[in-house]
Each structure stands twice: as structure tokens, then as C-alpha cells.
Amino acid sequence: MTATTTESAKPPQRGFFGHPAGLGPLFFTEFWERVSYYGMRAILLFFMYHQLSEGGLGLDKGLAASLMSIYGASVYMSGVVGGWLADRIFGSRRAVLYGGVLIMMGHLVLSFPSGVGALYVSMLLITLGTGLLKPNVSTMVGGLYTANDPRRDSGFTLFVMGINLGAVLAPLLIGTLGQSVSYHVGFSVAAVGMAIGLVCYFLGRGRLADVGATANNPLTDDERARVYTRIVVGLLILVLAGIVLAMSGALTVELMINAISVLGILLPTSYFVVMLRSEKVTAVERSRVIAYIPLFVASLFFWMIEEQGSVVLADYADHRVDLHLFGLPLLSSWFQTLNPGFIVILAPVFATLWVRLGRRQPSTPVKFSLGLGFAGLSYLLMAVPALLYGPTDKVVPPLWLAASFLIVILGELCLSPVGLSATTKLAPTAFGAQMMSMWFLSDAAAQGISAQIVPLATPQHEVAYFGIVGGITVLLGVALYFLAPAIHRKMEGID
Ligand code: GLU
Numbered sequence: 025m026t027a028t029t030t031e032s033a034k035p036p037q038r039g040f041f042g043h044p045a046g047l048g049p050l051f052f053t054e055f056w057e058r059v060s061y062y063g064m065r066a067i068l069l070f071f072m073y074h075q076l077s078e079g080g081l082g083l084d085k086g087l088a089a090s091l092m093s094i095y096g097a098s099v100y101m102s103g104v105v106g107g108w109l110a111d112r113i114f115g116s117r118r119a120v121l122y123g124g125v126l127i128m129m130g131h132l133v134l135s136f137p138s139g140v141g142a143l144y145v146s147m148l149l150i151t152l153g154t155g156l157l158k159p160n161v162s163t164m165v166g167g168l169y170t171a172n173d174p175r176r177d178s179g180f181t182l183f184v185m186g187i188n189l190g191a192v193l194a195p196l197l198i199g200t201l202g203q204s205v206s207y208h209v210g211f212s213v214a215a216v217g218m219a220i221g222l223v224c225y226f227l228g229r230g231r232l233a234d235v236g237a238t239a240n241n242p243l244t245d246d247e248r249a250r251v252y253t254r255i256v257v258g259l260l261i262l263v264l265a266g267i268v269l270a271m272s273g274a275l276t277v278e279l280m281i282n283a284i285s286v287l288g289i290l291l292p293t294s295y296f297v298v299m300l301r302s303e304k305v306t307a308v309e310r311s312r313v314i315a316y317i318p319l320f321v322a323s324l325f326f327w328m329i330e331e332q333g334s335v336v337l338a339d340y341a342d343h344r345v346d347l348h349l350f351g352l353p354l355l356s357s358w359f360q361t362l363n364p365g366f367i368v369i370l371a372p373v374f375a376t377l378w379v380r381l382g383r384r385q386p387s388t389p390v391k392f393s394l395g396l397g398f399a400g401l402s403y404l405l406m407a408v409p410a411l412l413y414g415p416t417d418k419v420v421p422p423l424w425l426a427a428s429f430l431i432v433i434l435g436e437l438c439l440s441p442v443g444l445s446a447t448t449k450l451a452p453t454a455f456g457a458q459m460m461s462m463w464f465l466s467d468a469a470a471q472g473i474s475a476q477i478v479p480l481a482t483p484q485h486e487v488a489y490f491g492i493v494g495g496i497t498v499l500l501g502v503a504l505y506f507l508a509p510a511i512h513r514k515m516e517g518i519d
């Protein structure tokens with residue numbers, strides 16, 4: 025998916041903190057897109073299950089939690105489609121633009137008082153839009169540098185900082201307005217945020233030279249007819265199946281939730297089967313793909329807990345936490361700022377730590393096992409308050425929940441950056457671009473599974489819920505630690 029750029033059309037090589045000038049518009053586009061996404065997520069759960077009299081939709085709480093997870097799963101699954109469209113039809117440049125417009129429209133749909141139908145339309149628009157925007161804006165960052173430019177990694181670090189700075193601002197701005205004025209004002213500000221992102225993108229277009237301007241591997245004339253026919257036939261079958269199911273009364277939200285959960289598992293499984301059986305994959309590459317399987321499973325369990333931060337822990341903040349700190353009132357959405365906030369503060373500490381440790385630093389599989397261990401511990405910690413303060417009421421000190429967010433972030437900093445780079449390094453040449461989608465599919469599969477279990481996280485069952493999910497994750501982390509040397513050998517020379 026790397027954008028092809030000729031030397032003459034390389035963007036200006038200086039202009040953004042010592043990085044190519046084009047990093048500026050991409051950084052701010054993604055910053056504002058994440059403000060809109062995480063701002064919307066900071067209030068969406070409450071909007072869905074709060075009563076009509078409180079400005080919400082009055083949905084069942086378990087259903088609302090499943091919808092949050094399935095939405096997250098769909099957003100990361102649609103990246104597969106967005107990557108393909110950019111590679112073969114639009115080029116990344118236009119894909120990001122179209123994606124931004126769809127996202128803005130998705131937030132606008134919820135800006136006006138409306139019902140459940142509007143919610144689903146908004147979810148669909150934002151899923152499609154994010155699938156077009158998110159993978160492609162990252163690919164364009166890569167396209168600003170030559171393959172061996174030493175600034176490449178630090179360019180991505182800056183970009184990830186942009187993502188998390190956006191996620192810090194989101195709950196403070198949109199969460200506060202959404203909870204203290206009205207949810208619809210919150211969603212309108214999310215739309216304005218995406219609009220600002222689009223303006224940054226448009227104004228900065230000159231600094232991108234021809235990065236992502238055309239498809240890397242455009243459809244040939246022969247392929248075009250065949251592929252378009254398949255797409256049209258596929259869509260027709262989907263629409264017809266939808267109509268038949270709807271007419272027979274079987275097209276329920278529950279069916280959609282279950283279908284997306286199953287797809288979340290089937291999609292990466294079939295990718296693995298195709299890669300392992302492909303004749304284009306050499307023996308060494310096959311061994312690396314096998315090594316990637318346990319890492320994928322670890323990543324899945326990690327993101328399951330991490331992404332439940334905006335579902336299970338958001339609900340916990342709203343219903344179990346004493347929303348006062350040193351006598352001052354707190355809003356439940358503000359807890360969503362902790363995850364990205366800790367990342368912004370601690371990422372430089374971890375980067376320095378790995379550099380200091382140099383060759384003595386843990387191998388990739390060991391870092392993954394640390395990631396799992398911290399994620400599991402963050403949940404085990406949440407099993408304790410019910411034992412100390414009772415299982416109901418808003419009595420848990422806010423710092424308890426903050427500590428849980430801090431611990432999961434220690435895991436994220438062990439697993440997420442190395443996960444991204446291991447994904448690219450373990451990719452067979454013939455599957456370079458698809459392998460990147462696999463990384464996001466581990467997050468999608470995780471949220472697909474979450475959709476099935478999050479309704480169980482009720483105050484009556486919270487000790488069991490946090491205890492079992494946290495306990496299994498810690499045990500998997502320990503198992504991975506002992507398997508790490510064998511996995512490392514299978515990685516065939518990759519660290
Ligand atoms: N939280 C990250 C972001 O918003 C994505 C998580 C992932 O890498 O799966 O970009």
C-alpha cells in the first residue's frame with residue numbers, strides 16, 4: 025500500500041519539525057478525525073442507553089454496550105475495503121478526502137434530535153468513512169519518506185502522538201458539551217472537528233506533491249469489468265438477502281451483531297489460511313506467518329480489554345464511580361481522556377527505555393506477553409472495589425478507575441508500537457499490504473468477541489466479569505512468556 029512517488033515529485037523534505045512538510049496536513053487531518061471519533065465514542069454509550077427524558081434513545085443497556093463493540097469492530101474491518109479501494113481504484117489521496125466527507129456526514133446525522141434509525145445511518149457512514157480515511161492517511165505518511173530515510177520511524181511516532189493528542193482533547197471538548205449541554209451539540213462539534221480536518225487537508229494539499237495521488241496497482245481494463253460485475257452482484261445479493269430477511273422478520277439488530285462477530289473471526293482466519301497455502305510464500309516466510317498467529321491471538325486479547333475502556337469502563341464510570349475529585353465534580357466521559365493522556369506522557373519514557381536497554385531489551389513475543397499481563401491486571405484490579413465498597417451505588421474512588429487505565433496503558437506501550445512494526449517485518453512479500461490490515465483485524469476480532477460478552481458486565485456480576493476476563497488474559501500472558509523462545513525461533517531472524 026506504499027504510495028509510489030518519483031524523486032522529482034517528492035514532497036518538500038523539510039517543514040514540519042525536521043520532517044517532510046507534508047506530515048503537517050496529514051498530522052492535523054488525523055488529529056481532527058480522532059477528535060471527532062473519540063469525542064463521539066465518549067458520549068455514544070450514554071446517548072444510547074439514557075432515557076428519552078434525559079436526551080438519550082432509551083435503548084437496553086446490554087444492547088447499547090454490544091452496539092459500541094460491534095461498531096468498533098466494523099470500523100476496523102472496513103479498513104480492508106478502504107485499503108483495497110485506494111490501492112486499486114482511487115489512490116490514497118482521494119480515499120482520505122471521501123472518507124472525511126462521509127465521517128462528517130455521519131456526525132451531522134446525529135446533530136439533530138432523531139431516533140434509532142438515524143443512529144444506524146450515522147454508524148454506517150462513519151464505518152465506511154473511517155475505513156477509507158484511517159489506513160490511507162497512515163499509508164500516505166509512509167509515502168512521504170524514502171524506504172531507508174532514518175526519520176521514518178520518528179515520523180510515525182509523531183503521527184501516533186497526533187492520534188493520541190486528538191483522543192485527549194475529544195472527551196474534554198465533545199464529552200463536556202455532550203453531557204452538560206446536549207448529546208446533539210456534542211455530535212455537531214464532532215462534525216465541525218472533522219470539517220476542520222478536511223480544511224487542513226485541503227489547504228495542505230500542495231505540500232503532499234503526488235503522494236497517494238494515484239492507485240498503486242490500478243485495475244487493468246480486463247480486471248475492471250470482472251471486478252465491477254462481482255461488486256455489483258455481491259451488493260445485489262446482500263440487498264436481496266436483507267430484503268428477504270426483513271420481510272420474514274428475521275433481520276434484527278441481534279442478528280447483525282452476531283453476523284459481525286462471526287465475520288470478525290472468519291476474516292482473519294481466512295487470511296491466515298490463504299497466506300499459509302499460497303505458492304507465493306516461501307518456507308521462511310511461512311514460518312514467520314506461523315509465528316505471527318500467537319502474536320495475533322495475544323493482540324486480540326489485549327485489544328479486547330483496551331477497547332472495553334469506552335464500553336464497560338465508561339459505563340462503570342457513569343454508574344459505580346463517585347464522580348468527585350477533591351470535592352470538585354467530574355463528568356463520566358472525562359475518564360476517556362486517561363488512555364490517550366497516559367500514552368502521550370509515557371510514550372517518550374518507553375521509547376527511551378527500549379533505547380537504553382538496547383540489545384538487552386525483551387524480544388517481541390516477550391513484550392506481547394507483558395502487554396497481556398498488564399491488560400489482565402488492569403481488569404483484576406477492577407474486580408476488587410465491589411468487595412471493598414459493595415456492589416452497587418456510585419461509591420468507587422475515581423482514582424481506582426484511573427489506576428486501571430494507567431495499567432492497561434503500560435501494556436499498550438509494550439505491545440502496540442512493536443506490534444505494528446512486527447506486522448510489517450513478518451509480512452510475506454506477496455502480502456505486504458494485507459498484513460497491515462491483519463493488525464487492525466485483531467482489534468476488530470477483539471471487539472466482535474466483546475460484543476458477545478459486554479452485556480454480562482452488570483454490577484451484580486462485576487467481580488466475576490473482571491475476575492474471569494482479567495484472569496484468563498494474565499494466564500495467556502504467562503503462557504506466551506514461556507512460548508516466547510519458540511515463537512522467536514520461528515520468526516527466522518526477525519527480532
Ligand atoms: N487507538 C488507536 C488509534 O486510534 C488504534 C488501535 C489499534 O492500533 O488497533 O489509532
Ligand code: ASP
Binds near residue numbers: 062187191360367436
Ligand atoms: N490508545 C488509543 C489509540 O491509540 C486511543 C484511545 O483509546 O483513546 O491510540
